[in-house]
Amino acid sequence: MRVEWSVSRYGAGTSLFVKLSTDLPPKVSWVVTTSAVSSLLVCAQELEELTRTRCWLEEPALRESIVSRTGEREEQLVLALHRLARAQRRLPEDPSSNTPEWEKLHRTFHRVLVAGCRSRWLTDFCDQLSDPASRYRLISQDESERDEIGEHRLIAEPAVDGDAEGAVEALLNQYRLTAAKCMERFEVTCDPRASAAKQLHSLGL
Template sequence: MTNANAASGEGKGAKSTLASSVYQQLRDDLLRGALEAESKLRVEWVVSRYGAGASPVREALNRLAAEGLLGRHDQRGFFLMPASATELEELTRTRCWLEERALRESIAHRTADWEEQLVLALHRLARAERRQPDEPTTNNPEWEKLHRAFHRALIAACRSHWLIGFCDQLSDQASRYRLISQRGPGSERDDLGEHRTIAERTLDGDADGAVEALLSHYRLTAEMCTARLNEGYDPRAGSAKSARSRKQRPM
């Protein structure tokens, strides 16, 4: 390989690494709701925020759009997908279909190592603080990671990487809605109790009971989020406005 070719290869590798870094940072911010105030994600704005060039930023945005985490208009750039009660209903229904099958398969093909990993995942989740100490309406990023790890551990023994991959994609899509459901007063629930019930039934080999607990867990989240959206919750504003206040607002 000539020096020129080597340099070219190194340049492409650096760009690919940078694009992957921007992709991961942007993806993490999307999933934790840090970009809700930005309805449009202009390349220039992303370049400024993440300190990367336009080329790796476009690559990262295109990857996220391909995964369905961003919307894309031809010639008009990228945007955050609007929150919709209709989409949430379809998403929840589909997620329940797939995760029921994954959980039943996981229980049917259980191993001692899988049981230990599930117990450990629940233990770690139970020890984590869910809310940020200085911002009670915002989830702790560490809790978010452990929450994701718990749900992944539930289905890890299902013996289908395809099914696990589809469940992961739906989990990503559901993250934004789950954050909406947890914001504002009156949104507290016994999260740990719900997760403990799911785990106990799963470890007992009670497939029907475990599935019932898991799907109830997801459906409750969807109900809480739908209620927030029906109140007039605007993810970009981070607040809910009653229908009455909207009607009384002068035109």
Template sequence: MVKNDIAPGGTLVGRLRDDILAGRLAPGLKLQMTFLMQRYEAGQTPLREALNRLTSEGLVESRVQRGFYVSSVYPGELRELTKTRSWLEAIALRESMLHATPEWEEALVLAHHRLTRTPRSLAPDTFEDNPEWERHHRDFHNVLLSGCGSRPLQEFCVQLSDRLYRYRMLSIRKVFTTRHVRDEHSEILRLVLNGDITGATDALSHHYERTAEAVLKDMEALDASV
């Protein structure tokens, strides 16, 4: 299965990616080499290699004679990324369902079970990100696509998921008490297990569109980050 490499404590590029995706390195921030060397206890050469890697992923911008910056966030990019992710994941989910096996369905049910048993926030009334929930959330979405038979397609979907994670984190503190994400996941699972390909792919696309709409409504957060 293709997995998102955003767990802290991994490789240098993984740690940088994690900090960008989680917003600890804010959109538009200049990535000064002295700051990075102190923060990550690494030399200039491996840091430049890591930044170049993240530039190719769209998470870092390299500006001529100005250095590296965390890529900014834009409403237009959010819409385009969401649309592209919906297209590609609809293809991957359709192929997974067409080639469904009992093992794939069991893995999906198990991933959903783990997700639903894990609280989204570590605090009941205010948002405190729960890394365990994020891990199970990624696993559930990865398993959905894991039977598509195309590793490159899965990898493209993971890259889009990573880039959209930054946007999702911009508004999560305001919407987590009102957004019924658990119900959306359960509906996707139900449609998949019932073999309803059109219903399942539509539900998955609507799931992502609702996230985009929630972020776009929170224009104050977007404006503060650009």
């Protein structure tokens, strides 16, 4: 649910609480107050937990997928990266949002990345966390151009070459960068006295 649409629909003078998802804890909410988007608070604890859990799950999934890689899997990953790079990312009418096609291809890339880990449970867990992660990723987007295709290439190329250390490092760095950018953009409800960067550092992210 877009914040700008909510403000225009219900009025800038209305306090609006929008749950990110019905299956997320109640503490995770967007808070829109007067003067359009004057205050947007995101629970840092939820984001930190999500980022940490994704790193815990996807590191072994990616390592195992690289160890068990086949020529077919490598081709699928190269093709997924190619399609993602060619897709139009931003909506023309709303540059702050991504096109549905880009989101679909982005999800496919990350699925293919760990698909060879030989554990349906692990891939399902990784995929389950993609939905809340995508919402925080959208929040982290700003006017600056982030080279996300370059970031995905840094993950895919070592994965195809069998370099598990390089691929894992690039993947985890991407997740941590997204979390840091998100926390820097908004005030943190969990501890308003601490900066987002300090909170990430204290948790080892």
